[in-house]
Amino acid sequence: MTRTELRPGRLAATDVLRVGAVGLRARRARVVLSALGIAIGIATMVAVVGLSTSSRADLMARLDRLGTNLLTAEAGKDATGQEVKLPKSAVAMVERIGPVRHATATAQVDARIRRSDVVPEERTAGVTVQAARPDLLAALGAEVDRGIWLDLGRERLPVTVLGSVAAERLGITEPGEKIMMNDAYVVVVGILKPVELVPNLDRVALVGFPAAEQYLGFDGHPTTVFERSSDASVEDVRAVLARTVNPGNPGAVKVSRPSDALAAKAATDKGLTALMLGLGAVALLVGGVGVANTMVISVLERRQEIGLRRAIGATRGAIRLQFLTESLLLSALGGVAGAVLGAAATVAFARAQGWTAVVPVWSLTGGLGATLVIGVVAGLYPAIRASRLHPTVALNTS
Numbered sequence: 167m168t169r170t171e172l173r174p175g176r177l178a179a180t181d182v183l184r185v186g187a188v189g190l191r192a193r194r195a196r197v198v199l200s201a202l203g204i205a206i207g208i209a210t211m212v213a214v215v216g217l218s219t220s221s222r223a224d225l226m227a228r229l230d231r232l233g234t235n236l237l238t239a240e241a242g243k244d245a246t247g248q249e250v251k252l253p254k255s256a257v258a259m260v261e262r263i264g265p266v267r268h269a270t271a272t273a274q275v276d277a278r279i280r281r282s283d284v285v286p287e288e289r290t291a292g293v294t295v296q297a298a299r300p301d302l303l304a305a306l307g308a309e310v311d312r313g314i315w316l317d318l319g320r321e322r323l324p325v326t327v328l329g330s331v332a333a334e335r336l337g338i339t340e341p342g343e344k345i346m347m348n349d350a351y352v353v354v355v356g357i358l359k360p361v362e363l364v365p366n367l368d369r370v371a372l373v374g375f376p377a378a379e380q381y382l383g384f385d386g387h388p389t390t391v392f393e394r395s396s397d398a399s400v401e402d403v404r405a406v407l408a409r410t411v412n413p414g415n416p417g418a419v420k421v422s423r424p425s426d427a428l429a430a431k432a433a434t435d436k437g438l439t440a441l442m443l444g445l446g447a448v449a450l451l452v453g454g455v456g457v458a459n460t461m462v463i464s465v466l467e468r469r470q471e472i473g474l475r476r477a478i479g480a481t482r483g484a485i486r487l488q489f490l491t492e493s494l495l496l497s498a499l500g501g502v503a504g505a506v507l508g509a510a511a512t513v514a515f516a517r518a519q520g521w522t523a524v525v526p527v528w529s530l531t532g533g534l535g536a537t538l539v540i541g542v543v544a545g546l547y548p549a550i551r552a553s554r555l556h557p558t559v560a561l562n563t564s
Contacts, residue, residue: 197496203454204501205503207447207448208534212533220522237392237393237395239393242419243418244417244418250415253387257299271388278346278348293332293370294371295347297372297373297374298374300318305393305394306364324351325352325355327371328372332368341354404423462548482554498541501534
């Protein structure tokens with residue numbers, strides 16, 4: 167007679183999920199509160215990554231639109247600390263550099279700006295005066311918001327174009343109004359849109375070089391030279407720009423690329439993203455502790471259920487699997503909710519800022535993966551503890 171060895175039955179995957187979900191359905195309020203901790207952590211991480219990625223994508227799109235081939239050469243100071251004046255022929259000399267496509271300049275003008283003659287002379291509203299060439303807008307990719315620009319005909323007249331911030335500070339809303347430069351009135355003929363690559367121009371009143379020399383005592387020396395060249399030749403032009411602008415004293419010329427400031431902003435955003443991800447990880451850890459606490463309490467409250475299942479043949483492995491599955495389901499519930507909330511927050515904020523919403527797939531999959539790891543870690547000890555309960559001890563109600 168052959169003896170048949172008895173083996174414990176195995177639960178199917180659907181049965182494991184059903185058994186693991188029983189504890190969650192029985193304690194819904196506690197489950198929601200525990201899953202909330204996980205959801206907050208995941209939502210924070212997904213939103214931080216999504217907003218940072220959307221912001222950088224918008225910044226890179228702006229860089230592509232504005233171009234990264236603009237260089238500036240500014241007058242600095244010599245070894246004695248004295249301000250150095252750039253030659254009047256600086257723009258013409260820069261235009262002789264082979265790869266240069268556009269060259270223009272601005273110059274600081276010593277003049278006071280007031281809204282009217284009833285405003286005290288010392289109250290300048292934080293607006294300065296600069297002389298500008300007619301080709302400045304084309305070189306910088308800037309645009310006039312209202313009115314007209316200083317063309318070849320108007321650069322000799324006592325008229326001005328205001329930067330966007332300067333117009334706001336002076337209370338100018340439309341072209342045609344007058345403001346005072348020193349002791350004379352000039353007409354505002356235009357207001358610029360914000361100049362993203364050269365934001366200091368937003369705070370100035372621009373006049374033509376000839377007008378500045380005739381009405382404001384300007385000596386004609388440029389302060390800043392702007393040039394654009396092909397992308398491939400930017401570094402080559404950068405290497406010779408200072409010597410070209412001021413051959414007599416190239417060390418007193420500061421050469422920079424305005425787009426580097428925007429690129430630095432993107433790098434700063436990466437640092438802030440890392441910080442916020444750290445805060446999200448802390449929130450996720452707190453949520454994991456909440457899941458572990460919920461599972462431990464669940465084991466203590468369900469001792470009789472565990473004892474009954476053991477008494478009718480459930481193995482220790484089955485008990486461990488039940489509580490581990492329950493912990494995983496609880497964490498996954500919080501993870502999915504957090505991923506949805508984080509993605510929704512990213513889309514809503516990006517649209518409010520006018521950005522293209524970007525939610526990296528890796529942030530969603532990484533967040534969900536993190537919740538599963540937390541579910542395993544948080545549920546492992548309670549699951550082992552539940553499996554070690556002896557049926558007799560577990561069924562003892564005294």
